Amino acid sequence: MQRQFTIHPSRYLAAALIAAHGVTLAALFPLALPVWAQASLGIMVLCSLGYHLRRDAWLSAPDSGVALLLDGDRVVLTTRSGQQVMAQVLRDSLVTPYSYCVTKLEA
DSSP: OEEEEEOOOOHHHHHHHHHHHHHHHHHHTTSOOOHHHHHHHHHHHHHHHHHHIIIIISOOSTTOEEEEEEETTEEEEEETTSOEEEEEOOTTOOOBTTBOOOOOOOO
């Protein structure tokens, strides 16, 4: 049986990412690190936030997954740029339309 899922941008994921990165930034201040180290770590956290918001929450990056096709034990993830990534789903995996994780293991 073939099932197609369309992946949409998520405000909830965006809020969770902002909250998690905000907590991480707040945890940097009480650390006994030099100011330059705190600033560089803060910049890395902000870059991570921007990357994941754009790619995972807003789905505006070219490599963002926008469609998921399940066909038996095969899965095809279509990116925003139109590239298709094929993989095999193990029988003990759970795939739902609300979250997805595609892992490709090579022997």
